[in-house]
Amino acid sequence: MTPDWVDHALLAGPDDEVCLWFAGPVRRSALRAAVAERHAALSAAGLRPGGTLALRLPPSPAYVECLLAAWRVGAQVLLLDHRLTPHEVDDALARLEPQLLVRPLVEPDRALRGHHDAVAVAETLAGRPTASEHALVQLSSGSTGPSKVIGRSAVDLVAELERYAAIDGMPARGDRIVVLNSLAHTFGLVGALLHGLHVGARVVVPERTTVDGILDTLAAGSEPTTLFCVPFHLELLARVAAPPVLPLVRAITGGELIRPGLAEAFTSAYGVPLGECYGMTELGVIAMDTAGTLRPSVGPPAPGVEVRVDDGELLVRAPANPYLGPADPERWSAGWLRTRDAATVVDGRVTVLGRLDSQVSVGGLKVDLSEVEHTVAALPGVTEAVVVHDRGIEAFVALAEGVPAGDVERDLAARLAPFKRPRRVHVLAALPRTSSGKCSRDPAALRAATQR
Template structure:
């Protein structure tokens, strides 16, 4: 594939993702979408994007829920030689506006109508395509993904078309992934790396049908598995394991091949409950937005350890932090050697690498990122938002059986008023589960805020 400013020629979309028999079904939403239909929809979307001002080397911001419209406009952006900026549809207008001001796409695609209820996984969406700016993309990446703290430079992550293509091909060499002719019951959002590459892009490349359930419930997931006779892999995060572990099948499910989970570590009790109920492997996958899949254990043989994915090297630093091979800096506008240096991504995860087997065990986070329902949240972003609100003198945000914020007011303030202000600025999954107002936040003898959850709980009581 020839190189261009976005890492590969846009023909890579045809070569890697949209080729194959025109009559092959690639998506069931629930109506089947074959490759000929998908190619036609992508061509139509390219025309709309061009009419709104997209030019090769420009960027398109996609603010769409998981939907056929999302898939079509994502592929159309890449096929046009454009950069796709992926904005989670659950972000507030405030968060989206800040991201758009920073990244200045040429075109914004957002819903003008969304059907279905809040428990839908895939939505019936009519997309609106609007011009935003006349600037070219700020970087030569094919995709921009925003981790927590998305408007700050340290949280903007870029990957080229070559990066995405390499990861898709990496999946084809992992033992235990869904095979051609099989199905992926897709649960995670395609805005984020597991659903995007491990679900959508790999499925299109490997001729694996993508089947999102009708609703986000255990019964709906099992119904999607049982709907057809072909083998099915459920792809999700630990939250989805809990759903299935608490759901009783109405009959045998010979189609269920395995469940593969990404995101945070799965508690041993939850893993046992799932495997006892369904009798199939519960696979584990570890990855990051910056590099995609890092390691897997799709047969559940080494839990909680994983084996590095083909072509990926994992190193344990002298401080016990995991470093992952990453040839180029994935962060946009950031030159921070504590995050990436000399071809190594510093994961901020604590872990160990077995010198004999090469298996990697993840022990937890070094920094402030936590996972809420499979969504990564940076507690520093929540804290920064809190301290920017009127009536707040200072704040500390910790993980204490959920996101918990301890706030020292500067004048009259109630938790209800605080929660209302946060709802305007942060997506629901980022907002504190618990808000505690303290006359004085505890500090060290040198005046620094105490960040121990135990000490903060004691102060709050």
């Protein structure tokens, strides 16, 4: 696909239409002009069609402009979350060898800011041009281990935009999207930012991601508003005692399964449905229920997505191998990608049951860690929970104020057979998360958080 897909799929629209809102409104005409200016600057810095650029900027107008401009040049963009440590950034640059790095002139303040006033600086690296047709390269979330390198072509991205546009309940022209998800990861990037640009829905990034900051942003507009978020944000918002009246029509969460009872708590507080999106960095959206009426199913497959279940594992049709560099050779084969998720597909609805690698043996008895985790998460007073098997089954939880840790162990004794119970329950102020907002399942990261 030629680079003009950016003009046709993302930049087209009425000149005076407000398409983005960071600190203030950004109209289509202004965005087109800014992207053209960035295009010229990146070309002057040496970026060419088939070149490679690593983009490490916080959410900002500069981030959107540089991303679209690099694609417009015809380059491949490696997205690096701005919250990555210098060590993680250096590792990614060494692995992927981009020719250009676009970074902030000043490192942003990390304290609960939704967007930043970033000044972009282009730095030339001793990298190499791309050897593939991928327009976008991302690193997987790393919630369960080392990140994988994943590539997606412009054709694939445009096809996903068409899938989103065909899903009932997705924001359309004249609507507003308030996005809390990372714009460097798939759901926030494609489902919110690129979808909004594609269909003409205004994409709004809050100034601050505190509860008050989110509520103020939701209340600041009059258009029908959809909130894009992860379960962490829902937990915060569901605790608000008396939420204000908002132009909110729905919220849609993605990235991980929500705990039992959270959807009901959120809907009771705000009077709007909570939809769920199931997808992968490798493929984008796979299944979606924007109305939240099919729970525990995450909905029917998205338009054009083909799924099947093989020995309890969900497989998704993927014409090309999405992985760059070393990867599990069994993960993609003969046009099918193994999700590593246990699932059922009944009456055209996908129900995700948890990770297949959550099955462990305790004393010769099989235990599903997903079952244990759901049981822990559903206990009164538990606001977050992760269950892992490291030196035995261990639970890491965050509790509502005033809930004693002993209550968790007492309630578990009444709900789980002894061989299923966590050997230890660690209480943390908050669970560690990956840069995409998912709870980390890396035992080393969880132990480090416990020590802190």
